[in-house]
Amino acid sequence: MKRFWAAILGIGLIFNISGCSSSSTGSNGDSDKEVIKVALSDEINPPFLFTDENNDPIGYDVDYLKELEKKLPEYKFEYIFGEEETNLVGVGTGKYDFAINWFFKNPERQEKFLFPEHEFGYSLTSLVTKKSRNDIKTLDDMVDKKFPPVSPSGGLRSILNSYNDQHPDNSLTLESIENPSTADNLKRVSDGKADAIFINVTTFNEAQKKLNLDLKVSGIVSKEPIWTVFNRNEKELAKKIDKATAELTEDGTLSKLAEKWFEVDFFKDIDYIKEEGFKF
Incomplete structure (x- = not known):
């Protein structure tokens, strides 16, 4: 942003x-x-x-x-x-x-x-996918699927790490990068290079106003205090x-x-x- x-x-x-x-x-x-x-x-x-x-x-x-x-x-x-x-x-x-x-x-x-x-x-976390997809609504749906690169630290990564700690046999595949670009990661999902992005609803809404990509909020994952x-x-x-x-x-x-x-x-x-x- x-x-x-x-x-x-x-x-x-x-x-x-x-x-x-x-x-x-x-x-x-x-x-x-x-x-x-x-x-x-x-x-x-x-x-x-x-x-x-x-x-x-x-x-x-x-x-x-x-x-x-x-x-x-x-x-x-x-x-x-x-x-x-x-x-x-x-x-x-x-x-x-x-x-x-x-x-x-x-x-x-x-x-x-x-x-x-x-x-x-509260911050509302969500999964954002291409508008045509209806198969991804929860983090369970992202097992064996691809996220864009995420920061190794920060609140959102902590949530994903916690999920993996609780699901050691069905963990999420996470690629780390320092200071990932929200716009670039949203474009990766829009271009089909990633299945979904885990993102705060407000961050997505604000970015989407400028980018106008073929994306939607496919599911609310959590409300984080x-x-x-x-x-x-x-x-x-x-x-x-x-x-x-x-x-x-x-x-x-x-x-x-x-x-x-x-x-x-x-x-x-x-x-x-x-x-x-x-x-x-």
């Missing part, structure tokens, strides 16, 4: 989504609030995070953060945009208090960072945000945001999501 914040905001630029000053003092009572530095990805990922016609950040992540600020008036969030791995390094060193993106949990990250108890949303990631010393902050997240989930606020941005409530079970027919 293309990176866009460098052109719009500048890498590392501080930006206040609510439109207030980004300094630690200011009007409207901001002077007595604790400034929390939040790292956001500079990679476009609609509808989680992108920009409107005025180049202002919008999306599910932005609305979630705004709801958190309402719940936690003692804090003022200061947003810094940067490359995902750089953001994680910044969280680890304490440069940022926490980062938000569609982060999956994995053992390596859990050693380095503090994860809250409650997820703030996504997390905010905290510096390990930010236990009090993480606890407060986790409590606020749980409240926003329980009172239906996050379900409403999911329906607003994805046209489906991904807090419901996977069977319900599949029945919705991928309309999002």
